[in-house]
Amino acid sequence: MGKGEHTRQAILDEAFSLASCVGVSGLSIGILAERTKMSKSGLFAHFGSKEELQLAVLREAQQRFAEVVLRPAFRQPRGLRRLRAVVVNWLDWTREANLPGGCVINAAAAEFDDQPGPLRDEVRRGLTALRRSLVETVVKAVVAGDLRPDTDAEQFAFEMEGIYQVTQQSRRLLNDPDADRRALVAFDRLVRDYAVPIEKE
Amino acid sequence: MGKGEHTRQAILDEAFSLASCVGVSGLSIGILAERTKMSKSGLFAHFGSKEELQLAVLREAQQRFAEVVLRPAFRQPRGLRRLRAVVVNWLDWTREANLPGGCVINAAAAEFDDQPGPLRDEVRRGLTALRRSLVETVVKAVVAGDLRPDTDAEQFAFEMEGIYQVTQQSRRLLNDPDADRRALVAFDRLVRDYAVPIEKE
DNA sequence: GACACAAACGAACGATCGTTCTATAAATGC
DNA sequence: GCATTTATAGAACGATCGTTCGTTTGTGTC
Numbered sequence: 034m035g036k037g038e039h040t041r042q043a044i045l046d047e048a049f050s051l052a053s054c055v056g057v058s059g060l061s062i063g064i065l066a067e068r069t070k071m072s073k074s075g076l077f078a079h080f081g082s083k084e085e086l087q088l089a090v091l092r093e094a095q096q097r098f099a100e101v102v103l104r105p106a107f108r109q110p111r112g113l114r115r116l117r118a119v120v121v122n123w124l125d126w127t128r129e130a131n132l133p134g135g136c137v138i139n140a141a142a143a144e145f146d147d148q149p150g151p152l153r154d155e156v157r158r159g160l161t162a163l164r165r166s167l168v169e170t171v172v173k174a175v176v177a178g179d180l181r182p183d184t185d186a187e188q189f190a191f192e193m194e195g196i197y198q199v200t201q202q203s204r205r206l207l208n209d210p211d212a213d214r215r216a217l218v219a220f221d222r223l224v225r226d227y228a229v230p231i232e233k234e
Numbered sequence: 235m236g237k238g239e240h241t242r243q244a245i246l247d248e249a250f251s252l253a254s255c256v257g258v259s260g261l262s263i264g265i266l267a268e269r270t271k272m273s274k275s276g277l278f279a280h281f282g283s284k285e286e287l288q289l290a291v292l293r294e295a296q297q298r299f300a301e302v303v304l305r306p307a308f309r310q311p312r313g314l315r316r317l318r319a320v321v322v323n324w325l326d327w328t329r330e331a332n333l334p335g336g337c338v339i340n341a342a343a344a345e346f347d348d349q350p351g352p353l354r355d356e357v358r359r360g361l362t363a364l365r366r367s368l369v370e371t372v373v374k375a376v377v378a379g380d381l382r383p384d385t386d387a388e389q390f391a392f393e394m395e396g397i398y399q400v401t402q403q404s405r406r407l408l409n410d411p412d413a414d415r416r417a418l419v420a421f422d423r424l425v426r427d428y429a430v431p432i433e434k435e
Numbered sequence: 436g437a438c439a440c441a442a443a444c445g446a447a448c449g450a451t452c453g454t455t456c457t458a459t460a461a462a463t464g465c
Numbered sequence: 466g467c468a469t470t471t472a473t474a475g476a477a478c479g480a481t482c483g484t485t486c487g488t489t490t491g492t493g494t495c
Contacts, residue, residue, distance in 0.1 A: 036492080037442065054348055059259065062483065074485080075443040083483060134348035143344040146406040147255055147335035157407055164408070191404065191416045195396035202399070203392065205347040206358055207365070215392045222427060237462065238472065263453065275455085276473040284453060 041079045044069055046131070048090050049097075054134030057087050057141045057152070088155055094137040095159045101129045103166055112177035113224065116170050120220050123197055124213055135205050139198065164190055184227045192223055242280045245270055247332070249291050250298075255335030258288050258342045258353070289356055295338040296360045302330045304367055313378035314425065317371050321421050324398055325414055336406050340399065365391055385428045393424055 047068050052060055062083060066073045080086040106118035122129075127136055138159055145153040167190035174180045180189075196219045203212035248269050253261055263284060267274040281287040307319035323330075328337050339360055346354040368391035375381045381390075397420045404413035 035441090040442085056259075056345060058257075061481085063481065072444045073483085074445075077484070078442075135344070140344045142403055142407050143336070143341045144257060146403070153407075160403070160407060185419075187412075188416055188419055191400055191413075192397070192420050194403070195398075195400035195420065196393070197396075198399040198403070199392055199396035202343055202347070202361070202395070206343050206354075206361060211388075212392075215389055218386075218389055219393050219396065226423060226427065236471090241472080262451085264451065273474045274453085275475075278454070279472075 037079070040071075044071075044076055044079060045089055045093050048086065049093050049137065050131045050133055052090050052137050053132045053140075056144055057090055057137065058144050060087060060090070062086070084151060087152055090137065091141060091152070091155045091159065094141075095162070097130050098126065098138065098159075098163070102126050106170075110177075111173040113174055113179040113228075116174050116179075116224075117220075119167070119170055120193065120196075120217075124200060124216055127201070136201060139201060164194070167193055178229060180224075180227045181229050189223065189227060193220070196220055196223075238280070241272075245272075245277055245280060246290055246294050249287065250294050250338065251332045251334055253291050253338050254333045254341075257345055258291055258338065259345050261288060261291070263287070285352060288353055291338065292342060292353070292356045292360065295342075296363070298331050299327065299339065299360075299364070303327050307371075311378075312374040314375055314380040314429075317375050317380075317425075318421075320368070320371055321394065321397075321418075325401060325417055328402070337402060340402060365395070368394055379430060381425075381428045382430050390424065390428060394421070397421055397424075 044065065048060060048065055051065065051068065060083070062073055062077055065086075066076045069076060080089060102119065102122040106115055106122050109115040109118045126132070138156065141152070141156045142160060145156050147153075168186045171180065171184065171186040171189045175182060175184050175186065196216050200212045200216040203209040203215070209215075245266065249261060249266055252266065252269065261284070263274055263278055266287075267277045270277060281290060303320065303323040307316055307323050310316040310319045327333075339357065342353070342357045343361060346357050369387045372381065372385065372387040372390045376383060376385050376387065397417050401413045401417040404410040404416070410416075
């Protein structure tokens with residue numbers, strides 16, 4: 034990795050954790066330059082525009098999410114084991130990644146959901162991909178025989194996302210110490226309702 | 235209502251729908267003055283500071299939420315009827331209130347969840363009150379005999395909020411036309427799991 | 436050591452930000 | 466209808482915003 038690439042990554046690291054606190058639209062080149070001990074113009078040159086910097090942060094977030102949440106989970110065997118691994122990693126990922134201020138992507142989703150442009154498009158792309166991964170994981174759990182054949186995988190993924198979101202909010206805003214436990218309770222209920230009934234022996 | 239109070243409310247209306255699009259922290263006095271055809275200083279005088287304006291918007295949002303969602307639902311008899319009315323009104327409230335850009339409170343929750351200060355406190359207050367209302371409604375459904383006596387009302391409310399949040403995101407960002415239907419499916423599953431079993435006759 | 440190229444800097448730009456001040460216009464009370 | 470309070474306007478402030486420009490520093494190559 035050349036020197037340019039190296040500092041660019043350093044800037045991105047800082048921007049990533051800063052965006053976690055103030056949001057992607059709250060990013061400021063001046064403050065970012067201060068934190069990285071660079072000049073505004075020197076930092077700016079790496080991206081060409083603020084929007085490009087913001088896009089880079091969003092892409093960085095997606096990449097880290099795939100690495101920290103999805104990849105390890107996909108090392109589990111298909112089925113319920115893997116599905117549960119996704120949930121556990123997911124709930125943990127704001128701690129795992131350097132996200133002092135909560136999930137960047139989810140925050141960005143609320144920021145940009147009605148402001149057309151490249152940023153909204155990027156967020157949308159990321160969340161669509163996530164949804165697809167979830168659905169795929171559920172479908173495989175059905176194929177593996179862990180969930181009932183008539184399981185609505187889209188519905189299942191939809192509800193998983195809901196659990197994640199309310200957990201984040203409860204943890205961060207309401208300081209609810211039971212948030213994670215409640216998330217798992219909700220997930221277990223979800224699984225129970227769609228699980229294949231245990232056969233009597 | 236004196237003239238001062240009247241224009242203040244007009245400003246607040248505009249700020250409310252603007253914040254729905256750009257977020258509470260994205261509000262700008264200049265733009266707001268432009269939209270209300272006032273001078274910046276004239277508008278400013280009604281609030282004394284930007285933060286006070288933002289707080290007023292958050293309080294306005296809470297008040298409208300209570301009027302549009304909770305109050306009508308509480309005219310239903312206690313129990314499942316009322317609980318369902320809350321859900322239906324809730325899903326509809328961004329259309330009902332003047333919220334072209336989605337729920338202000340939820341967006342603010344993501345914006346301020348790790349930025350200590352009066353704004354975060356206000357959001358927190360609002361969401362805590364909401365959670366309490368939900369729990370109370372669930373408890374009354376238990377007392378009314380619609381839900382099982384061992385129902386964990388906090389858990390129930392927790393999951394309801396999750397359903398709401400993912401529905402908003404699916405609707406606004408992913409343009410999912412099935413979002414509302416999925417929300418009701420999820421809610422029905424929630425009710426079914428906690429409902430008192432139908433007695434055999 | 437001369438050269439080419441990339442990386443970072445420093446100064447400045449115009450625009451917008453929230454805020455303050457003073458003065459005028461409008462509404463209110465008697 | 467006058468006096469007083471209230472509401473709005475206008476101009477300006479310092480700060481910060483993203484961005485541009487020309488220059489300097491650093492790195493690697495023949």
